[in-house]
Amino acid sequence: MLHIVACIKQVPDTKVIKMNPKTNTMDRASAPAILNPYDAHAVEEAVRLKNKHGGCVSVVTMGPPPAVKAIRKCIEIGADEGYMISDRAFAGADTLATSYALTKAINKISEIKPIDLIICGKMTIDGDTGQVGPGIARRLDIPPLTSVNKVVEIQKEDGYMVVHRKLEDGHEVVKTTLPCLLSVEKEINEVPYSTFPNMLKAARYQPVIWSVNDLEDIDRKQLGLKGSPTIVAKVWAPPKPEGGKLFEGNSDEQVQQLLSVVLEKKELFTEMRGSK
Amino acid sequence: MSFEDYSGVWVFIEENEGKIAPVSLELLGAGRTLADKRGVELAGIMIGENVTGLADTIFEYGADTVYVYDQPIFKLYRTESFMKALLHCSEKYKPEIILYGATSTGKDLASAVATDLPTGLTADTTELDVEEDTGLLLASRPAFGGNIMATILCKKYRPQMATVRPKVMKALQPEKGRNGKLVPEQIDIKEEDMRTKVLKIVRETTKKIRIDEADIVVAGGKGLGSEQGFELVHQLARTLGGVVGASRDVVEAGWIGHHHQVGQTGVTVTPKIYFAIGISGAIQHIVGMKNSGIIIAINKDPDAAIFNSCHYGIVGDAFEIVPLLVKEFHKALHGEEVEV
Ligand SMILES: Cc1cc2nc3c(=O)[nH]c(=O)nc-3n(C[C@H](O)[C@H](O)[C@H](O)COP(=O)(O)OP(=O)(O)OC[C@H]3O[C@@H](n4cnc5c(N)ncnc54)[C@H](O)[C@@H]3O)c2cc1C
Ligand SMILES: Cc1cc2nc3c(=O)[nH]c(=O)nc-3n(C[C@H](O)[C@H](O)[C@H](O)COP(=O)(O)OP(=O)(O)OC[C@H]3O[C@@H](n4cnc5c(N)ncnc54)[C@H](O)[C@@H]3O)c2cc1C
Numbered sequence: 221m222l223h224i225v226a227c228i229k230q231v232p233d234t235k236v237i238k239m240n241p242k243t244n245t246m247d248r249a250s251a252p253a254i255l256n257p258y259d260a261h262a263v264e265e266a267v268r269l270k271n272k273h274g275g276c277v278s279v280v281t282m283g284p285p286p287a288v289k290a291i292r293k294c295i296e297i298g299a300d301e302g303y304m305i306s307d308r309a310f311a312g313a314d315t316l317a318t319s320y321a322l323t324k325a326i327n328k329i330s331e332i333k334p335i336d337l338i339i340c341g342k343m344t345i346d347g348d349t350g351q352v353g354p355g356i357a358r359r360l361d362i363p364p365l366t367s368v369n370k371v372v373e374i375q376k377e378d379g380y381m382v383v384h385r386k387l388e389d390g391h392e393v394v395k396t397t398l399p400c401l402l403s404v405e406k407e408i409n410e411v412p413y414s415t416f417p418n419m420l421k422a423a424r425y426q427p428v429i430w431s432v433n434d435l436e437d438i439d440r441k442q443l444g445l446k447g448s449p450t451i452v453a454k455v456w457a458p459p460k461p462e463g464g465k466l467f468e469g470n471s472d473e474q475v476q477q478l479l480s481v482v483l484e485k486k487e488l489f490t491e492m493r494g495s496k
Numbered sequence: 497m498s499f500e501d502y503s504g505v506w507v508f509i510e511e512n513e514g515k516i517a518p519v520s521l522e523l524l525g526a527g528r529t530l531a532d533k534r535g536v537e538l539a540g541i542m543i544g545e546n547v548t549g550l551a552d553t554i555f556e557y558g559a560d561t562v563y564v565y566d567q568p569i570f571k572l573y574r575t576e577s578f579m580k581a582l583l584h585c586s587e588k589y590k591p592e593i594i595l596y597g598a599t600s601t602g603k604d605l606a607s608a609v610a611t612d613l614p615t616g617l618t619a620d621t622t623e624l625d626v627e628e629d630t631g632l633l634l635a636s637r638p639a640f641g642g643n644i645m646a647t648i649l650c651k652k653y654r655p656q657m658a659t660v661r662p663k664v665m666k667a668l669q670p671e672k673g674r675n676g677k678l679v680p681e682q683i684d685i686k687e688e689d690m691r692t693k694v695l696k697i698v699r700e701t702t703k704k705i706r707i708d709e710a711d712i713v714v715a716g717g718k719g720l721g722s723e724q725g726f727e728l729v730h731q732l733a734r735t736l737g738g739v740v741g742a743s744r745d746v747v748e749a750g751w752i753g754h755h756h757q758v759g760q761t762g763v764t765v766t767p768k769i770y771f772a773i774g775i776s777g778a779i780q781h782i783v784g785m786k787n788s789g790i791i792i793a794i795n796k797d798p799d800a801a802i803f804n805s806c807h808y809g810i811v812g813d814a815f816e817i818v819p820l821l822v823k824e825f826h827k828a829l830h831g832e833e834v835e836v
Contacts, residue, residue, distance in 0.1 A: 234641030235780065315607070316614055345760075346640050349619035354575070354607035363691045364575055366604045382695070386600065388512075390700040392572075397691040406761070407754065449616030454647040458638065458786075464793060464806035474810045475820045478792065481808060482769065483828055485790070 222275035222376060224266040224337045225329060226299065227322060227356070228259040230283050230290035231346040253286060255293040258341030262404050264411045266339050267298035269374060276300045276333070280325050282310055282318060288427060295422035296414035302427030303329055309432040312445030315347075319355025320442045324435040326356065336376055338401040342367070350403065357401035365396060366403040374398070499631070502592040502654040505531040508582070509542040509554060509562075510601055516550055518709075519597030519662040521557045526665035527595055528558040530626045530633075537561055539591065543581045545571040551678050556670040561677045563589070569685050572694045573601050577685055579608045584683050586613070591655050592631050595624075598659035606659050616650030618658040622787075624665070633658065641760050642783030662708065663766035664787060707756060712738025713767040715758055715785070716746060719774020719795065719814060723751040728818040729773060735825045741765060741785075743775050759784035774814045777802030794818070 232251035266277040278301040279294040281287050291302035305325045313321060329335065338360075340353035350366070357364030369391065370384035379398045384391040386405055414422075432438060441447060467474040505527045510517035524540065531538035539561040540554040551562040565581045582605065586594065594609075596602035598620045610617035622645075623636035633656040636647045650656045707713055714736065716729035726746065733740045741758040742751070758765055760780040770788035774795060775781060782805050785791065793806035796813050803809045810817055 232640070234643055235778070237640060237643050314616065315619075316611065316616065319611060347619075348639060348641070349617075350603055351607040351610070351617055351619060354604060355611045358608050358611035364604070364608060365692070366575075366607075367600045387697070388600070389706070390698045392694050393696040393698070395693045395695055400691075449614070449650050449653040450618060450648050451651065452646050453634075453649045456645050458642065458645045464791070464803050464809040466798075466803065466809045466811060471810075471812050471816050471820060474812065475817060475824055478808060478810060478821070479824050479828060482790070482792075485768075 222269060222273050222336045222374070223333045224269060224275065224277050224339060225326060225335050226259065226262045226266045226277060226279045226294065227338065227340045227353070228263060228279050228281050228290055228294055229256045229341075229344050230254070230281065230287040231256045231344050234345045253289065255290040256341055256344045256346075258343060258345070258404075258406055259290075260293070260297060260341075260411045261406045261408055262339040262341045263294045263297045263299055264409045265371065265402075265404055266337075268409060269337070269371065270298075270300075273374065273376070275336075278303060278329055278333075280304070280322065280329060282306070282313075282321050282325070288429075291427045292422040292425055295425045296418045297411060298418060302425065304427050304429045305431075305435065306429055307432040309440060309443050312448060313443065314448035314450040315349050315351035315355055316449055317443055317445075317447035319352050319359055320447060321435075322352070323356050323359040324438050325430065326360065328430065328435060336399050337374070337381070338362075338399065340401065340403045342403055342405050353401055353403040360399075360401070363396045363400045364403070365394060365400060367405060368402045369405040369407045371402075371408075497652075497654060499592075499654055502590045504537040504539055504561075504589070504591045504593075505534070506539045506541055506586075506591040506594045506655075507559070508594065508596045508602065508605065509540045509550070510597055510599060511542060511544045511547050511550060514546070514550075516553060517597055517599065517662075518667070519599060519602070519660070521553075521667040522662065522665040523595045523597060523660055524554065524557040524559055525668045526624050526660065527593075528668060530593060530624065531560075533626055533628050534592075534631055536592070539563060539589075541582065541585055541594075543570050543578050545569075548678070548680070551676075553670070555676040556672060556674050558668045558674075559676055561679060563679045563681055565681050565683060567682065567685075569687060569690075572697070573605075574690065574692050574694065575604055575608050576690055576692060578605050579612065580685055581681075581683050582609050583612055585681060586655060588681075593626070593633050594655050594657045596657070596659045598661045603659050606657055610657055613653075613655070615653040615655060615657055616648075618648040618650070621658045621660045622664045624658065624660065632656075638783060642779055661764060663764070707739050707741050707758065708763050708765050710739040710765070710767050712736045712769045712771075713741045713758070713765050713785070713788070714738050714771040714773070715741030715743070715775060716773045716814075717743040717775030717781075718745045718749070719776075720746070720751075721774075723749075725815070726751045728814065728822075731822050732771065732773075732818055732825070735822050735829070736769075738767070738769070741770075743778075743781050772802050772806065773818060775802055776800050777805055
């Protein structure tokens with residue numbers, strides 16, 4: 221029986237996000253909040269391992285009250301329990317403070333039931349740093365394994381597991397002791413459509429919610445904005461690429477114009493030849 | 497923490513099978529500028545087995561000092577062992593800034609080191625500057641899927657750390673024979689104490705094509721209609737000696753493998769020439785290619801967003817334009833002008 225904890229985050233859907241051109245800020249209201257797509261893969265992998273080996277999957281999130289919705293989405297995928305830490309004290313956390321708070325929550329979950337494995341997504345689509353997973357692993361002093369794209373085997377009795385880590389040109393097969401923390405790539409699995417029973421369960425599900433006072437031995441100085449070494453000093457819209465020069469005329473003429481522009485940069489081609 | 501104790505700019509030198517990762521050389525270029533502005537040393541830190549010989553290259557690319565941990569335990573990258581060496585070195589010499597490539601190794605290592613130090617870590621930086629007098633690192637990065645840029649500071653902790661995207665900084669022209677101070681270091685780590693073991697490395701030869709390293713990328717989108725239509729993209733790429741890129745929708749349709757995907761969830765490319773053919777120009781695609789030298793878009797819809805992100809555009813049907821391009825480039829490049 222395995223107890224797997226997946227860390228999940230609710231994020232604004234960056235695909236539909238709109239910028240306010242006057243203030244250069246994001247119009248958060250314009251973007252629906254969704255479960256971070258990478259975290260769906262983390263939860264799915266946990267559920268697959270549970271189905272194979274038996275056990276239970278808990279998900280944990282740090283976020284504002286509406287993040288309950290993201291937990292429900294995980295129940296739809298097949299998670300059993302959801303925990304949320306939510307408190308003003310956590311606001312403004314960078315990855316160092318986030319991993320600190322989450323580690324405290326994970327410690328509390330492990331008192332309820334010891335944890336064998338923690339799975340995070342590769343990154344979020346809003347902050348997209350990919351730093352929170354390794355941060356949690358270091359704080360718990362368990363091995364962090366990032367870029368995992370396959371779980372080969374897991375042996376709880378013998379206390380180890382074997383995974384594939386994606387490399388730039390292939391993968392490596394790594395054996396690690398348990399417990400450990402994986403950050404998973406999205407290729408690791410496909411998240412299937414939710415089943416009807418899971419949807420029903422999710423709709424009614426109420427996660428356990430802890431405030432900062434519920435977490436033991438917590439050092440408030442390490443939380444939120446105060447506990448964050450990095451500060452976002454300035455935010456601006458990325459420079460708009462200058463509108464392209466559209467060629468004119470019929471296809472042949474346009475192609476000729478393009479050709480003359482590109483071939484004028486002869487050095488591009490000679491350099492390439494030199495490097496061959 | 498007394499900031500006066502911290503001095504110098506460091507670059508973590510990533511090495512794979514005896515070769516220095518290009519991003520590390522790029523970071524030495526960027527680091528040189530920062531170090532000069534501060535009037536401090538630029539150092540490379542290298543961890544591996546049989547790597548000391550690479551120090552010369554690091555000097556030639558701008559480092560004043562190279563710290564080397566050359567021990568069998570570092571033959572293959574592992575977070576645990578590399579992190580220990582880096583912490584050891586940084587505690588001993590106290591740099592004010594450490595830069596890492598935002599590669600899977602660099603990000604993995606930097607996140608672990610930042611937690612233990614502890615200090616701030618700015619992710620995926622694309623612009624770097626430093627305040628001359630205070631030494632405050634100004635690290636700017638895209639966030640929210642490239643929708644915004646943010647400048648991140650780490651005012652109260654040292655060292656300041658950042659991972660930096662490959663291909664956005666420029667390596668210096670190497671100066672042959674340029675020399676510096678080599679500092680061999682050692683750390684006592686036993687294999688028995690390691691909790692992770694690399695059992696095997698599998699190189700996938702089909703993945704030989706590295707679109708992030710190509711000078712010319714010819715990328716196609718859903719506008720090509722089908723896998724057969726997408727063949728046009730391959731043809732143009734072959735003619736130009738470039739590699740094939742694709743939008744996510746094309747990858748999801750199964751016309752080409754995932755490692756050809758350009759964009760937020762694919763690969764970031766910075767070729768000298770980028771063709772976007774039948775690609776609409778969604779923000780997630782743009783963030784992966786916007787730093788290319790010349791961006792050329794071909795789309796039959798004059799209002800396609802891609803035309804806001806390209807240098808040159810042709811409004812037209814790919815099935816008419818691309819065969820013409822193939823023919824004309826063939827004539828120009830393989831005929832008399834240049835042989836590629
Ligand atoms: C514009 C901007 C830029 C920023 N840049 C930086 C920066 O450079 N460095 C920095 O340290 N911070 C930065 N931050 C802060 C950072 O976004 C937050 O700390 C955030 O809470 C966690 O980082 P992330 O979203 O990047 O998560 P990632 O590290 O990308 O997430 C990886 C995985 O960790 C887990 N996870 C992450 N957050 C949570 C959570 N709240 N609850 C449960 N699981 C979670 C998930 O499994 C997720 O897939 C930035 C914030 C903004 C607004
Ligand atoms: C979290 C997230 C991450 C994502 N990551 C990525 C990513 O990494 N990379 C990526 O590319 N996308 C990504 N996407 C998807 C992205 O939002 C777009 O859906 C995708 O890029 C669209 O692909 P496309 O341009 O090929 O197709 P479409 O949007 O369908 O565009 C096809 C274009 O072809 C043109 N066209 C049609 N016929 C012709 C013709 N005969 N000749 C010339 N032009 C023609 C049309 O006018 C149209 O502009 C992501 C989305 C999300 C939500």
